[in-house]
Amino acid sequence: MTLRKKLLPGMAPSAPALAAALLLGLISSQAHADCERGALDTLYCDENGDMVADAPTDESQWVDPDTLIFAYTPVEDPAIYSDIWQPFIEHLSDVTGKDVRFFAVQSNAAQVEAMRSGRLHIAGFSTGPTPFAVNLAGAVPFALMGSDSGQFGYTLQVYTHVDSDIHEITDLKGKRIAHTSPTSNSGNQAPRALFPEMGVVPGEDYEILFSGSHDQSMLGVVAKDYDAAPVASEVVERMAARGLYDEEDVRLVWESDRFPTTSYNYAYNLHPDLVEKIREAFYSFQFAGTELGEEFEGVETFIPINYQQHWRVIRTIQASNGVQYTRDNLQ
Known part of the structure; x- marks a missing residue:
């Protein structure tokens, strides 16, 4: 009997066939056992030490799909962003010669899992989840939004309702504070790392309530469902521009130095020629x-980045919080 012979219902494989199958599985699971990988999952290698997954050395493992799937970070209304991203989708299609489809994701975990499984080829990951995408899904950050002069980033801002008695970080004690999600940088990781040196320990000095998104945190502050919320400046600025809340209803309590914003990534195993076209599409796109x-x-443009340099501060914050890049910790 060979492995290809069809077994009848209820028939067990022969010992040689079973042994062969187990051997094939063992070889597959240990395919990268000998390589350097740092914090990367065992699916990937990092022989050059740049902290992102190397492209497969076996050309037969390069992926060159007819249709590219692109996803932006989870947002309150994915349908709106599907339309907003359409000009770029068309540009990406023109440059790569591929059909490109926008994929609306519901959570950071779902987005990372989609790239890990090969269902997602290009993605914008939020700041905090980016290291999870790099280490668990083989994501390779290569661009972020910025100005023609190379300026980029956002700040962590803490907002409260204009009628509240919160005027500084220490006033958060004893309050109900909205964090966005466990992996979010400005919505959770940065406050946990930065607030203690200002005299407040999140989760001990105040109650943490996870809202699910920056949008929901901000709207909850406006509605007085939460006493305050740490949020990303770029998100609340876009919300205000769309008239989703009245800026006079809230008060800025504190603001951090700037962090890198959403990273744009391609899957590590895409064909190198396709990767070059994807990079070209991003760097040549004009926002105006x-x-x-x-x-x-x-x-004004997408600017080149590398994960090792530009995400150092984020990795430092996450390390101070004891974050480990596992699938169980991805939320």
């Missing part, structure tokens, strides 16, 4: 005069 440019006010 597009819906995307109107949505991301002040953004």
Whole structure:
């Protein structure tokens, strides 16, 4: 009997066939056992030490799909962003010669799992989840939104309702504070790392309530469902521009130095020629005069980045919080 012979219902495989199958599985699971990988999952290698997954050395493992799937970070209304991203989707299609489809994701975990499984080829990951995408899904960050002069980033801002008695970080003690999600940088990781040196320990000095998104945190502050919330400046600025809340209803309590914003990534195993076209599409896209440019006010272009350098501060924050890049910790 060979492994290809069909077994009848209820028939067990022969010992040689079973042994062969187990051997094939063992070889597959240990395919990268000998390589350097740092914090990367065992699916990937990092022989050059740049902290991202190397492209497969076996050309037969390169992926060159007819249709590219692109996803932006989880947002309150994915349908709106599907339309906003359409000018870029068309540009990406023109440059790569591929059909490109926008994939609306519901959570950071779902987005990372989609790339890990090969169902997602290009993605914008939020700041905090980016290291999870790099280490668990083989994501390779290569661009983020910025100005023609190379300026980029956002700040962590803490907002409260204008009528509240919160005027500084120490006033958060004893309150109900909205964090966004466990993996979020400005919505959870950065406050946990930065607030203690200002005299407040999140989760001990105040109650943490996870809202699910920056949008929901901000709207909850406006509705007085939460006493305050740490949020990403770029998100609340876009919300205000769309008239989703009245800026006079809230008060800024504190603001951090700047962090890198959403990273744009390709899957590590895409064909190198396709990767070059994807990079070209991002770097040549002009925001001016597009819906995307109107949505991301002040953004003029995608600028080149590398994960090892530009995400150092984020990795430091996560390390101080004891974050481990596992699938169980991805939320």
